[in-house]
Amino acid sequence: MSGKITLCKPFSKLVCLVLLPGLLFVASPLLASSKPPVCSHALSLHGEAKYPANFAHLDYVNPQAPKGGSLRQAAQGTFDSFNPFIVQGTAAVGLGNIYDSLTYHTADEPFTEYGLLASCMQLDPAGHWIEFELRPEARFHDGKPVTTEDVAFTFKLLREEGQPFYRAYYADITEIKVLNPQRIRFELASHQNRELPLIIGQIPILPKHYWQDRDFKQPSLDKPLGSGPYKIADVDSGRRIVYQKVADYWGENLPINLGRNNIENMIYDYYRDATVALEAFKAGRLDFRLENIARNWATGYNSPALNSGDLVLESIPHKNSAGMQGFFFNTRREVFKDPKVRLALTQMFDFEWSNQQLFHGAYTRTQSYFSNSELASSGLPQGKELALLKPFAKQLPEEVFATEYSLPVTDGSGNIRNQTRKALGLLREAGWKIDGRRLVNAEGEQLRFEILLHDSSFERVVLPWRQNLERIGIRMDVRVVDVTQYLNRLRSFDYDMVVSSIGQSLSPGNEQREFFHSEFAHSPDGRNISGVKDSVVDALIEQLINAKDRDSLVTATRALDRVLLWGHYVIPHFHLSEYRVARHKHIKIPEVRPDYGLPIDTWWVE
Structure with missing residues (x-):
């Protein structure tokens, strides 16, 4: 959409579906039942989850996608912080690459969460609490395990010191109980808030040992510690940031990650002007653009590179709410x-x-x-x-x-x-x-x-x-x-x-x-x-x-x-009810296009 600036908070269902509630287990409905709750690999808001517990990979990935290469994108303006969770400062783009959350939101279902840091989720049939079981192999980039202490610390920190969004979004969590290093329970104020168990899993988990002695409210360009597939490798302050694939990423071989996070370096170059960024793309200094200006899409990409096939323009339909x-x-x-x-x-x-x-x-x-x-x-x-x-x-x-x-x-x-x-x-x-x-x-x-x-x-x-x-x-x-x-x-x-x-x-x-x-x-x-x-x-x-x-x-x-x-x-x-994607031909996209997102993390470089 022309002139759009996204106000979706980072790491929520609105990122950005952005960005994006009858809650059901995979096989058991969220209604009072005499059966004990099951620790399930997935939770779906409407009906059953698409993928069974033993699924091999997501349908919209290429499990044989080659690894390596770089993807260069443009960002607009500048940045002065690596902390996207607070009011102060202008956070760099792409920081979501650093962090893993308890669950992963698939792009081919309206609202289903699969375990990521969590191996499974157990929901009270009456809807009064939810428990997450962490994977024992989950690690931060410094090698220390991700524990339920980190999960509890994250929620407390973000609700008390983070952007107002977190206080509103998670207002109905009444208590967090660390049951053991791998299991944590969230007590819920209302069993009728049916999306809350799912959105709890979306929050990025921060390392307690990194943040507990730091001033969280102040913007900083200290490279943060996460557990996700990428880390910050290079920075030109305010102008450029490079994320590099973590060589020993703990979740590399999980079925939910197979065919994802294929690119070695995710590069964001900052431009003051969108017109200059477009010219940089046509000149080959950028690899990909998500176009939001109709005039550019109609005529702005005309160039020898487009005529020769080096540039690929593609409109990809989606079924998301337009907002x-x-x-x-x-x-x-x-x-x-x-x-x-x-x-x-x-x-x-x-x-x-x-x-x-x-x-x-x-x-x-x-x-x-x-x-x-x-x-x-x-x-x-x-x-x-x-x-x-x-x-x-x-x-x-x-x-x-x-x-x-x-x-x-x-x-x-x-x-x-x-x-x-x-x-x-x-x-x-x-x-x-x-x-x-x-x-x-x-x-x-x-x-x-x-x-x-x-x-x-x-x-x-x-x-x-x-x-x-x-x-x-x-x-x-x-x-x-x-x-x-x-x-x-x-x-x-x-x-x-x-x-x-x-x-x-x-x-x-x-x-x-x-x-x-x-x-x-x-x-x-x-x-x-x-x-x-x-x-x-x-x-x-x-x-x-x-x-x-x-x-x-x-x-x-x-x-x-x-x-x-x-x-x-x-x-x-x-x-529009489509994404307008401009890319150089060496950037490849899987053949299956999901209905509810544009998962760039499934792309690869040929």
Whole structure:
């Protein structure tokens, strides 16, 4: 998606499915049962796990893939920290390569976790606790074993000193019990939080002996210690980072890892400008790009290398939820407190013109926070969704029940007379009026705001919208800053409006608290970008998290989606249901393409 910056926290289901809840064991349902719980190799949120306990390898890998070589990618901006778990600093990309987690999330199932550091998982049939059994052979890079003390230490450290995300995501863990060096139990506040047992397994495990005497809250360029397949081999501070395959990686021969982590060196070169990075790719200084600008995909790769076959362009379909990219209002600011003002500005964004003139008709308009999935609301609320929303009728706009949510549609000619008329009507209702060439309030102050960007390529989307706003007397200032400044201002809510995105998985759950819950409306470095503070939204999030089965989850998610849309917290943009992959021909991809991710760790160099 053009101009997108991913806000998914590292090492979660949203990375990035990003990035990404009826919980079942592989063979036994999560319901009260007289049978004792089984220590299973996998847990699946919907139905049974695809792969049996004795599986040889994942279907979407090449188990005979050669090892070695390098994969050079571009990163934008700079970095000053190797600690991605805290608020301070700008973390280097690729740090997930260093760490292993208790489980691994497969890319060909909507939400299934297989043991990685953990050999198996044992879930209480009533859902009150889960236990993990660690593999005795699991080792950190210094040779010391990974123990349950490290697991308990990690959760305590991240929930107390890490980003607010961890506190929200794992809020329903009430107690952690180290039963022995290989076995650990997590006591759960609610047996209805059905995704929690799975997302516990996703957290990267940090070595207690490395971190216990260090200041975790301070950014640092000390090379961290992990247990994953890669370690930091070389650094040019702020410009380049090289991860090298660990020669004696403890998990090399696990079935879950066979055919993965094939490349010897993962290299990230930093560029200030995306245009320069594209030229570097075409010149052969980079091996791979995930393209998010339609203009580049249509014409930007034209070169002798493309004509000769040295460059390969491929669109890979996926079935992930598109999430929400858009112009996010900061409703903490006075200018955007009135939803009528927010809706009026929405009327003035001409998507159809932009799609034709700027994007070669490549995009679909986003109409939901969960587009491209069954979770998206549509039409009017009916059945179970209506029953769920009715108790909140007095707190919600009448339109939630009486009007189908839709975005303005134009003919693409640039003439938005009807939309302008609607916008001016809404603004008059909100207390604004035309005074000469300015739109002013009762005090004579012009309606004015600033949009904050980190990528200059998005100016071409913003500027036509600004022209439409100028016609009705609204002043919009455009400010482009570097990535570090952008993130710092985002963390402190120092913006009127930003272009951003919220990634959504096919099994939304605990992360919705930090996206939209009132508790995180003013939490530093939180992901409640628009400052949503609504008791109905809070209640629906809890309904979603505690959904007893898939049907209940879909119902609660659609209801939440509908209420958020009618809150007008964002002007939705557009999305694709495919990855646009550009690579040099020596970078090879397995023939089987999974539905729910782009697993670069299965690629190899020929």
